[in-house]
Amino acid sequence: MAYDDDMNKVGSSRRPEGHPxxxxxxxxxxxxxxxxxxxxxxxxxxxxxxxxxxxxxxxxxxxxxxxxxxxxxxxxxVGEVAGLSTGALxxxxxxxxxxxxxAPPARGGAAGSALEAPPAAGAAGPSAALPEALDAVRDLDPLRLEAILTRAVMLHGSDQFVERMAGPLLRAIGDEWKEGRLEPYREHAATEVIRQVVGRMLSWGAPGPGGATLVAGTPAGQRHEIGSMLAASAARSEGWLVIYLGPDLPASDIARAALRAGADLVALSIVHPADDPAVNVELRDLRTLLPKSVRIVAGGAAAGAYARVLREIDAEVLSDLAGFRAFLARIRASRPLPI
Missing domain, CATH: 1.10.1660.10 (Multidrug-efflux Transporter Regulator; Chain: A; Domain 2)
Structure with missing residues (x-):
């Protein structure tokens, strides 16, 4: 400890050795x-x-x-470059x-349109990169995984990425985890990278004419949010105004947001657990708090386990993003045109 001229203790000005x-x-x-x-x-x-x-x-x-x-x-x-000297690196x-x-600019001019542009004729779809992405997951290489996913979005657009890359990759990761071939920490690291990439996509594009509004999230007790994020991204690409709330929200908060936004539709993702009685209560509460004019749609790996209460509250249950897109188109087509 250092002291000043009057022998009062003062803090040391010495910089700590290294960074934590x-x-x-x-x-x-x-x-x-x-x-x-x-x-x-x-x-x-x-x-x-x-x-x-x-x-x-x-x-x-x-x-x-x-x-x-x-x-x-x-x-x-990283294994190919970690041995290089810092100068060579x-x-x-x-x-x-x-x-x-x-490199030549991406076709489509502005960043937003380039990201949404379809791939060139004959180009391999994003699913061609699935094996490489899974290798990055198994290698616990989140930066390589992020680069692979970002490249797939840039080359093929958000629609193709969501349906042919993100969805299948999540299913493959889940299957390997369930079979004990992928440790939980690798699954968690990969899921976080996918969540970040999809999260960035939620800021792209702008609502189309018609003013349809969707509120997306997961009910209380449901903490797996990527399915909800994928649905929100799909809705945005279809021209909807999307308000993404995140995971694990009580029915009262979801309803309050939907009412404040004037939502036409509330989209819920239900993944895990599949046997939570509290979810049934949350779903019934949500329907009670929302006017009948606000539709509810649910999807996710565990949505089928709550089919009875979802039918009771007149919610639409969808099994894939293609069906979700078709449902969105029907909802928008049924809305009166703005004056």
Whole structure:
């Protein structure tokens, strides 16, 4: 402890040796779990340790991790570049950036229209990248997975991505998890990446003419939100004004949002658990709180388990996004045209 001239204790001006893992995660854009895996599996960096055994990352470590993240976002496997020196890694990243700047612009001009543009005739659909995406999931390589998914959106548009990439990928991840071939932490990491990519898509586009409004979310006790996000993205691409509420909301909050927004439709995703009596109560409460003019639609892996109460409240139960799109088209077609 330092003292001033009058022997009063003052704080030390000495900078701590290295940065804790939380700071390294924030500065690099990587999660602490990824930092640990990259260190253990690939030797990406070798941070020093404090007296209590905690990692202490140097500024050089953080710069190297930033470069590794940029390289993986460009489509490279971390295992292929982790052995490069920091100087060589920096040159590789700069080369990737030059190539990206020199690449011809995406067809469609503005960013929004390019993202929605259909693929060129004969181009492979987004499902062609499914094996590569699953490899990234199994390798616990979230940055490569993010790059694969983002590339699929850019090449094929949000509609194709949702129906032929995100949906099938989620089902494949779920199947491998149920069969014990994929550890829960890998499933959670992959789901978070998909959630982030789909979340960005919710800000694209603008409502079309007709003014139809949809409120989307999951009932209380239902914490798996990606199905609801995919439905919200599909509705937005169909020209609906979408208000996405997120997961695990009580019926009173969902109803309040729908009434405040003047919603035509409330879309619910029900995934897990499939045997929660409280969900039945929430669904009945929601119907009671909403006027009959506001329709309710439900989907998700566990929606069928609540079929009886969904029929009771006159909700539409849909099994896939294609059916959901068709349902949206019918709802909009039945609305009176604005004056």
């Amino acid at each position: 893992i939380q700071v390294a995660a924030k500065r690099t854009g990587l999660t602490p779990e990824v930092l640990r895996v990259w260190e253990k599996r690939y030797g990406a960096v070798r941070p020093a340790r404090t007296a209590t055994g905690r990692r202490a990352y140097s500024d050089e470590d953080i710069e190297r991790l930033r470069l590794l993240r940029q390289a993986t976002l460009a489509g490279r496997r 920096g040159e590789l990243v700069r080369e990737d950036e030059r190539e990206e700047r020199q």
